[in-house]
Amino acid sequence: MASLGRASAIIAGGTxxxxxxxxxxxxxxxxxxxxxxxxxxxxxxxxxTLPTNVYxxxxxxxxxxxxxxxxxxxxxxxxxxxxxxxxxxTLGTVVLVGATAxxxxxxxxxxxMYAATYPPEQHALAVAFAYWLLPQLLFYGLYALLGEALNAxxxxxxxxxxxxxxxxxxxxxxTIFLVVFGGPHTQISDWTPxxxxxxxxxxxxxxxxxxxxxxxxxxxxxxxxxxxxxxRGIGLRHIGTLAWWTFLAVVVxxxxxxxxxxxxxxxxxxxxxxxxxxxxxxxxxxxxxVAMSISTxxxxxxxxxxxxxxxxxxxxxxxxxxxxxxxxxFGFTAAIAAASxxxxxxxxxxxxxxVATAWVVCAYLVALVPFGVLMVIxxxxxxxxxxxxxxxxxxxxxxxxxxxxxxxxxxxALDLLPLAFLAVGxxxxxxxxxxxxxxxxxxxxxxxxxxxxxxxxxxALGRFAVAAVPxxxxxxxxxxxxxxxxxWAASDKLLGAIGAALVGGVTLLVYVAALAVLRAPELAIxxxxxxxxxxx
Numbered sequence: 001m002a003s004l005g006r007a008s009a010i011i012a013g014g015t016x017x018x019x020x021x022x023x024x025x026x027x028x029x030x031x032x033x034x035x036x037x038x039x040x041x042x043x044x045x046x047x048x049t050l051p052t053n054v055y056x057x058x059x060x061x062x063x064x065x066x067x068x069x070x071x072x073x074x075x076x077x078x079x080x081x082x083x084x085x086x087x088x089x090t091l092g093t094v095v096l097v098g099a100t101a102x103x104x105x106x107x108x109x110x111x112x113m114y115a116a117t118y119p120p121e122q123h124a125l126a127v128a129f130a131y132w133l134l135p136q137l138l139f140y141g142l143y144a145l146l147g148e149a150l151n152a153x154x155x156x157x158x159x160x161x162x163x164x165x166x167x168x169x170x171x172x173x174x175t176i177f178l179v180v181f182g183g184p185h186t187q188i189s190d191w192t193p194x195x196x197x198x199x200x201x202x203x204x205x206x207x208x209x210x211x212x213x214x215x216x217x218x219x220x221x222x223x224x225x226x227x228x229x230x231x232r233g234i235g236l237r238h239i240g241t242l243a244w245w246t247f248l249a250v251v252v253x254x255x256x257x258x259x260x261x262x263x264x265x266x267x268x269x270x271x272x273x274x275x276x277x278x279x280x281x282x283x284x285x286x287x288x289x290v291a292m293s294i295s296t297x298x299x300x301x302x303x304x305x306x307x308x309x310x311x312x313x314x315x316x317x318x319x320x321x322x323x324x325x326x327x328x329x330f331g332f333t334a335a336i337a338a339a340s341x342x343x344x345x346x347x348x349x350x351x352x353x354x355v356a357t358a359w360v361v362c363a364y365l366v367a368l369v370p371f372g373v374l375m376v377i378x379x380x381x382x383x384x385x386x387x388x389x390x391x392x393x394x395x396x397x398x399x400x401x402x403x404x405x406x407x408x409x410x411x412x413a414l415d416l417l418p419l420a421f422l423a424v425g426x427x428x429x430x431x432x433x434x435x436x437x438x439x440x441x442x443x444x445x446x447x448x449x450x451x452x453x454x455x456x457x458x459x460a461l462g463r464f465a466v467a468a469v470p471x472x473x474x475x476x477x478x479x480x481x482x483x484x485x486x487x488w489a490a491s492d493k494l495l496g497a498i499g500a501a502l503v504g505g506v507t508l509l510v511y512v513a514a515l516a517v518l519r520a521p522e523l524a525i526x527x528x529x530x531x532x533x534x535x536x
Contacts, residue, residue: 018160019285021167026281027346027493028174031183032199034274036353038186039122041274046115046261047129048203049277051136053257054103054110055144056250085149086228096141104134114258115265115273121188122268128193132200136207143211150214150221158217165213166206173202184349245387249394256398256405260426263405266412267422271356276423278347279360282340286332287372302383314380315453321376322457327522329369330464331471331511337365338475339503342482342489345496354490359424367431369461370438377441384448393444397437404429460522467514475507 033041103110107130111123118126147159177183177198185191218225264272302317336343344357381390408425411417417425445451482489482499489499515523 018163018167019288021164021171022281023285023346025167025170025174026278028171028178030278030347030349032174032177032185034184034186034349035278036275036348036350036356037270038184038274039188039268040125040186040191042115042265042268042272043118043122043126043188044129044199045273045277046111046265047126047133047200049114049261050103050107050110050130051134051140053254054099054134055137055140057247057254082224083228085223086225089145089149089225090228092141092145096138099141100135100138103137104131107131107134114261115268116262117265118268125188125191125196128196129200132197133204136204139204139207139211143207143214146211146214146218149223150217155217155220158214162210162213166210169206169209170202173198173205177202245391249387249391252391252395252398256402259402260405260430263409264423264426266409267419270420271360271423275353275357276360276427279344279357279364279423279427281347282336282343282361283364283368286328286336287368302380306383314383314449315451318376318380318451319453319457322373322454323460323522324525325372325376326369326461326464327515327520327526329372330461330468331508333365333368334468334472334511335475335504335507337362338472338479338507339500340365341479341485342496342499342503345490346493346500351485351490354496355485356420356423359421360427363424363427364431366428367434369464370434374434374438374441377438377445380445381448386448389444389447390441393437393441396440397433400433400436401430404433460520463515463518463520464522467511467518467520470514471507471511474510475503478506479503 030041033044035041108123108127111118111126111130115123115126143162147162150159177195180198181195185195261273264276302314306314340358340361341354344361345351345354348354348357378390381387405426408417408422408429411425412419412422442451442454479489479499482502484490487499488495489503490496512523
């Protein structure tokens, strides 16, 4: 348990540093291209999502959910799994190179699929950005393959720390852009081929170097890797059967995302794609630092427990991981919601933009805790090598998310919802869909393991929710005392960061105090986790 805690702290520390540098990167990007009421920002946001979306379609679910258990199994081979991993990396590289070439040829079509309502000049700018950004697909895939192989061999640190390299490269490149060209450039006519190349090329170079960094730590895996095209015997049929359902789930999810993007693109020039991207970035900050660091180490242990037939340990494992994630999740939900305006001001050039972004952030925050819990449940299915069942509860959320986006658009058409709040409606319906998906997933998990251990888990989540209420109230009162939307905390980027720290700090202090009053045993777990993180 101590080693697991240390590993979680290492991952959380790396994720924290990478996210903080990522925030600086995003602030500079806003200074370059804007966010609220910036059509070039929306064009860049669409182009920047293409490599990640195609990567999700091709490999993400396979790599993160299927490959780790397979590498854990292969460790029992006489060579420690070296041949298996060699074949796996060779196959993955070939597929990724071919896929990257294809999607670059289809760049104009892909932009149209995600934003058919863009006028010709905005479409052309998005395509130009896409040509520079789509090579990231190759490096995202290699980074995930190498990183998950490291995780499976219990080398947890490099995978979480490497993104910092990407952020530092982007920070340097965006700073050079601002020195040479100034900013923000929020009109499409402002952008020249040189500006597009510098912005897009910098972003892709960062992803490439992030991947290269992992190679420096490969010796720790004790695996000898060489190109191996002898893919027979690797278990492709078994992996393919598992991957098929994961692939279908990602396809359905991407279709829902396309519907969302097409709907939100109708509001380009107001709160649209770029605003939703920055709101999602804020939403994912606590999830990445806490949920990903905790679930990654627990998932490796869970895969080992299932592989060794110790099924009685599965329930307690899930209980521990969900409690550990949720005790932080509720606190961050309250803190970010209370500080949503000053925090959003960091990613906006105006106070109006900050308020518009804050609404979207809060719509996402509704599902921060169930989003983290659902990730744990989904990985439990992957540990049992069941990718079919997650497909069905994933389809449930995808359908509800797409329908919700269409309902939001219909509400705008009927003048029931202002166009400026279209992104808020889309984000909120996505969050509500998560609440439907989670209990469905938990019920289906009973087919594999006894979920009786989770009864006390839900009671613990109730305690966290009770503690979060006065915490949010205290944080919101602090924000109002600072002047609210007309105060100094929403007037400037730097002051917004300071204001967000003050409001969030008060919120978290009250949250901790409330947990202490409720005598929540999870408070001790959270305290130890924070100490490990700070110590590392």
